[in-house]
Amino acid sequence: MNSFGHLFRVTTFGESHGPAIGCVIDGCPPGLAIAEQEFRHDLDRRATGKTRHTSQRHEADEVEILSGVYEGTTTGTPIALLIRNTDARSRDYGKIAGQFRPGHADYTYWHKYGIRDPRGGGRSSARETTMRVAAAVIAKKWLAEKHGVAVRGFLSQIGDVTPRSFDWDAVAGNPFFWPDAAQTAELETFMDTLRKSGDSVGARVTVQADNVPPGWGEPVYGKLDAELAAAMMSINAVKGVEIGDGFASVAQHGSVHRDVMSMRGFASNHAGGILGGISTGQPVMCSIAFKPTSSLRLPTQGLDVHGNDVEIVTTGRHDPCVGIRATPICEAMLALVLMDQALRHRAQCGDVGEVTPRVPTETSG
Amino acid sequence: MNSFGHLFRVTTFGESHGPAIGCVIDGCPPGLAIAEQEFRHDLDRRATGKTRHTSQRHEADEVEILSGVYEGTTTGTPIALLIRNTDARSRDYGKIAGQFRPGHADYTYWHKYGIRDPRGGGRSSARETTMRVAAAVIAKKWLAEKHGVAVRGFLSQIGDVTPRSFDWDAVAGNPFFWPDAAQTAELETFMDTLRKSGDSVGARVTVQADNVPPGWGEPVYGKLDAELAAAMMSINAVKGVEIGDGFASVAQHGSVHRDVMSMRGFASNHAGGILGGISTGQPVMCSIAFKPTSSLRLPTQGLDVHGNDVEIVTTGRHDPCVGIRATPICEAMLALVLMDQALRHRAQCGDVGEVTPRVPTETSG
C-alpha cells in the first residue's frame, strides 16, 4: 500500500538513505504542460536545512522526469519522478541499528517484517513526503487550470502558541508558515530555546482549498472528508485530523453548527466545506495535529533487538518540531485528494447538467 | 465507493426508506461459525427507538443471511446480509423533497447527481451504518477467536459534559455508553432539556482494541491509523478523529509523548498503540468527534431547489445527539479496519517468524 488515489494514483518508493526516492503518477490527464523546474518551489518550501529550526540535512532534491512527459506536455502515460539522495550520512545511524528508539517505527517494522533498514528511519522517514509534494505540484496545477482551485495552508499552533492575528500574506514571509508576522521574533526565540533544551514540541497545521465546486466527493466510504482524514493521517507524526470545526463541534449546538444557506450564500462554514462527504462549494478546511518528534538529544530508556534494556541517545540531524515543515505536505495531500475526486466525479457524473441554484460562496469563510 | 476494505471487503447498499438495506462481505475466511441471531446484540446496541433519547423510528432489523454460509459455517464465498425496511414513513419527508436542509447532504447530492432520493435522507441516512455494525459482527468474532482481539468503546463527551470517573463495566448499564454510572441521572436530565429545547449537541466517542499483536498495519498510505481515520470519518456526522493523544499532542513535549519501552513494557500509551502506521501491541486507541445533528425542530432559513429562500422546519424523527448511538458504529469500523489489516499482514508477512523481544503490554494502558 504505497499507492495513493484511485484514478490519479501516486506510488512512492525509496528509503531515507537509499540511492534515491521517487514516485510514479498514473492517470494524469494528458495535455498538461509541466517542466522539471516547476517542482522547485514546493520542494524548497518543505526542504530541510533551510533555517536553523529544521534538520540540517541538505538535499538538492533535483527532480528528474523519467517518463510520461513528451516535449513538456503530459501524455497520459505514467509520470515517473526521481530524486537521488545525496546527503545520506549512514554513519549517523549505525549505532541505532540494534536498538528500538521510543516513539519511532523501529520496533513495529521489526515485528512486522523481521528486518528493517535502520539508516535514517528507512522507509518510515519523513523523506518519503518529498514525493507527495512533488506529485501534488502536478495536481495543484491541473486543479488551478481546470477549476480555479487554490490550495494553501499555514501553521495554526506550535506547542501552546497560537496566532494572535491572521493574514494570508504573512505566511510566506517567515520560516514557520505563520499567519501573524508580528510573532516571528517570538517564535524564533521559542524554537531556539526548545532546540537548546534538546526537547521537541507538536504543532497544528491548517489547510484550505478555495473554489472547489459543489459535488466533489462520494457518499459513504469514499467521502471527501474520509479521504482527507486518511491522507493527512498517513503523514508521519500526525495524530489527529479535523474537518471544519472538528472537535469543537462536540460542545456546539446544532442551531449554531448547521451552516444556514440563503440566496446570499452560506452564513458560516462550520462544516469545512463538506456535507455528506461531498463538497458544498465553500472552502474545504482541514486541521492536522502533529506530535512532537521523538528523536531527542535527551537520553531515555529503551530496548535493544535482543530484549535488553539500553540507554538511547539520538545524535542525528532532527527537527525539534516536525510540524514546521509540514504545511506544504498537508497542502499536497489536500491537492491529491481533490485531484482524484475531480476525476472520479467526472467519470460518474460527467454528464450531469448544471443544477440550479448554486449557492454563492462570497459571504462564507 | 460503497465498499470498505481491501481483503475483507464490505459493500453496502440501500436507502433509508427504500425496500431494504444490505451488504456483501467478500473475502471472509472460511470455517467461521456464524448464525443470524449473532447479529442481534450489536444491532440492538445501535438501534433507534430504544430510549426516549434517540430517534423513535422502530426497525426490527432482522438480518437474513443470503449467501456464503453453509450449515452455519462461512465457506469463503461472499456473505450477503439483508435487512428489510419496515418503518419507513415517507410521508414525513415529502415536504422537504424540494428544499435543501442546512447541515444535510441534500444540497451536495443535488449538485453531484442532479437527482436525490429525499425520503429520510436516502443514501446519506445513518441507517446505512446498520450494515457496518452487522458486517463487523463477523469481523469481531474472527478477531476474537483467532487473535483474542477485543474491541470496545464508550461515549467520552456529550456537549460539554465529560465523565468524572471511568469504569468499563458501567458502559453497558446505561443508554449512553457512559463510563460513569453516577452520572446517568445528570445525563438523562441533560438530554430531556435538550430535546425539549428543539436543539442538539455533539459528542465524542472513544474506541479501543486490546490484544492487537504488534505488526498490523502498513507503511505510508496503508497505515493502520490512516485507515482508522478514513473509517471513522466515513461515519455520518463525524468531524474529527484522533489516535492516542490526538490534538493534545500539539502542546506536548517529545520527552513526554514518546512512550518509553523497557523489559517491563511500555511506560505509557500516548501513541494510541500505533507507531509508523503499525500496531505496537499496546491497546489501539481512537477518539471521534460527532457534530450536533442538523435536523432540529427550530425553524431556520434555507433554499429550495429553485433557488428561492424558504423557511425550513424539520418534523421527522431525529436524534438530538447522534453521538449517543455511535459507539457500536465506531467499534464496528475499528473491527473492520483491524480485520482487513490482519489478512493483509498474513498475506505479505505470513512467514515472518516470531521476532524477539515482544514488549509486554501489561503495564501500559
Add this chain to the structure above:
Amino acid sequence: MNSFGHLFRVTTFGESHGPAIGCVIDGCPPGLAIAEQEFRHDLDRRATGKTRHTSQRHEADEVEILSGVYEGTTTGTPIALLIRNTDARSRDYGKIAGQFRPGHADYTYWHKYGIRDPRGGGRSSARETTMRVAAAVIAKKWLAEKHGVAVRGFLSQIGDVTPRSFDWDAVAGNPFFWPDAAQTAELETFMDTLRKSGDSVGARVTVQADNVPPGWGEPVYGKLDAELAAAMMSINAVKGVEIGDGFASVAQHGSVHRDVMSMRGFASNHAGGILGGISTGQPVMCSIAFKPTSSLRLPTQGLDVHGNDVEIVTTGRHDPCVGIRATPICEAMLALVLMDQALRHRAQCGDVGEVTPRVPTETSG
C-alpha cells in the same frame, strides 16, 4: 474477488441452491431510467429450461431492485438487484456431497477452503452468471443511449459444426443463437443425439460491439482486450479467448494482418477493433471457447473426500452443451467491460478535444 470493474463495479453473491442470488452495482451514472421489467428480455435469453436442449431447471428469475433507483431513475448510489431461488432441488445433489466430480470445482474448492457447499455446485454454479446478465442490462442501456454502442453475439461453433452462412437476423429465431436459419433442424438432431448419448460437447461464441468510439481502453495492464480476456475467461467453462483473428493470426503474414487505413476507412478488421489495447472505432470482436460440460450421465471414476476411488454418476439437470446459453452471458461481459472503460476514459481524458481525422468505419467489418 467477487467484484468486476473499477468504476462501474458489479459485486455478485449467492449460491446455486441458497436462498437467493444478487448483485450490487456501484458507480452507475445517475439519471438513467430503469425498471424491473427491463431485465426480463436478457434473463429469458440465458434462462434454463426454455428448450429441451438446456437444463430443465425452471427459475422465474424475477429481479427485485432494492436500492439506487428512485421513481424509476438511477440516483448514482449503489443499485442492488435480488433474485430469489425457487427451484433448488437439493435432493439431487446430496449423494455427491462426499465426492469430487471430475471436471468440476468440487476438488479445488475443497482444497482452497476446506469446506464447500455441494448443492448444485454452490458458488461455482453458472447460476452466478444470471447476475452478470442483469447488471449488463443497465450497462447496455447506458452505452446505447449515450454512445449508440450496440452489443450482440451468436454461437459460432458447436462441437464440429460451424455456420454455413451468416445472417444477424437469424440469431434470435432459434434456440441456439445460430446465424444460419437453414441449419436449425440439423442442430436439433445433433443435440437430441448428443443428449441421448449422455455425453456433451463444447461450443464457440462470438460477440461484437458496434459504434465503440476510438479511444476506449488503457495502455499496458488496463488494455481493453486484456479486460475482455479476463471477463470472458471468468465465465464458467471458458477455456479460450480470441480478439479479432485470434489464433489464426499465428499463421498470418503481417502484410495481411495489419488493417490498412485510408480516408475511405479501414480495409479490414483483423485486429478486432483494438490496437495497443485501445478501441479503433471498428467493431470490437471477441470469440470464446466453452468446454463440454463435465456433468454426464456416463459413469466415471472419481474420488471421495476420504481419498478412496468411487464411481461417479451425475443425475441432476444439466446442459449437454453449456455454450448454447452462453451468448447473452458473453454479451453481458462485453458490455460491462465497455461501460467501465467508458467511464474511465471520461475520467482521464474527458477534456481531450475531438481529434481529426476519425477513420470512417463504414467499409470495415
Add this chain to the structure above:
Amino acid sequence: MNSFGHLFRVTTFGESHGPAIGCVIDGCPPGLAIAEQEFRHDLDRRATGKTRHTSQRHEADEVEILSGVYEGTTTGTPIALLIRNTDARSRDYGKIAGQFRPGHADYTYWHKYGIRDPRGGGRSSARETTMRVAAAVIAKKWLAEKHGVAVRGFLSQIGDVTPRSFDWDAVAGNPFFWPDAAQTAELETFMDTLRKSGDSVGARVTVQADNVPPGWGEPVYGKLDAELAAAMMSINAVKGVEIGDGFASVAQHGSVHRDVMSMRGFASNHAGGILGGISTGQPVMCSIAFKPTSSLRLPTQGLDVHGNDVEIVTTGRHDPCVGIRATPICEAMLALVLMDQALRHRAQCGDVGEVTPRVPTETSG
C-alpha cells in the same frame, strides 16, 4: 492502469525512447535475498539484438535497485527497479510522428489522449515488457523457494511451423525457445527468408507452471485462468489465450475432456491445471497467440494526422516475428499471476488445514 496485481503489485513506467524504464514492486514479502545480477539471465533471454532474427536494438538493460532491498534482502517496502535507455535512436522515428502506421497504436493513442510520443512507439512499445520480466525474477524466486513452483515456456508454433518432437532440454539451446533441436536449421532458413521478404509472421507460445499447489485462485472474477488471460492479453501483439486444451475443447466430448481423478492421480490434464478458477495441483498450462508484427519494410497505405492518405514505410529496427522473444515475457506474466494469487490465498485461507486427499500429480502431464 499501469499496475498489475493486487497484493504483489507491479507498476511500470517509461517510454521506449525516454530517459529510462522502470517499475515499482509493492507487497513483496520480506526476507528474500535478491541481487542486481539475478535479473541478468531472464533479461538476456528477452533481449533484442542477440541474434539476427530479432530487432537489432542493443540495450545493456542494467538493472539498478533503487529501494526495498537492504543488505541484499527484501525488507517488505516497495522495490523500485530502473533501467536507463541507452540505444534510443529517435532519428529513426521522426518521419512517422505525423503518420498513423497500420496495425500500431499510433491512431488509437492519438484519439485517446490527443497527443502521443512517437519515438519508438512510446509507451506502446514492447520495451515495457522488460520490466515485467525483471519484476517476475523476484516472483519466480519466491515461488520456487517457498513452494517449489517452476515456471517455464517454449515457442509452440511460428507461422505454420510446429514442433515435430518435444524436449524441454532443447528449448534453451536455440534462439527460438524451440523444443525440437532438429528443426533449428529449418527455422533459421524460415526466418532468413521471411526477413528478406520484408514481411512478418505470428507465433504461439506455451507456458507451464509445475508444482502449483491445489487451491490457488479465486472463484468468479478473480479466477486464476481469468487473471492469466488478462495477463497474457496485456502483452503487446497478443490476440488469443488458451488454458489447457483451449479452443480444441470446442469439438471435444465431455467424456474426453473431463480429467478423471483416482488414487493414482489425474489421468489427463485437458483442463490445464485449473478447475472453477482454482488450481488443481496439476501443471498450469497456457498458450498465447501473437500476431505478426505490423512494422514492415513493405510500403502500405496509411493516414497522416491531418486525415490525408499517405504511403507508410517503416525503416526502424523491428522483429519479423515478435513471438520469438515472447517466451520469457509470457513466463513472467504467469509468475506474476501465481505470486499474487499465492499471497491472496494465504490472506484468506492461511489457516485452512491440510485437506486430504491431495491427488498425486505424477501421472498427469
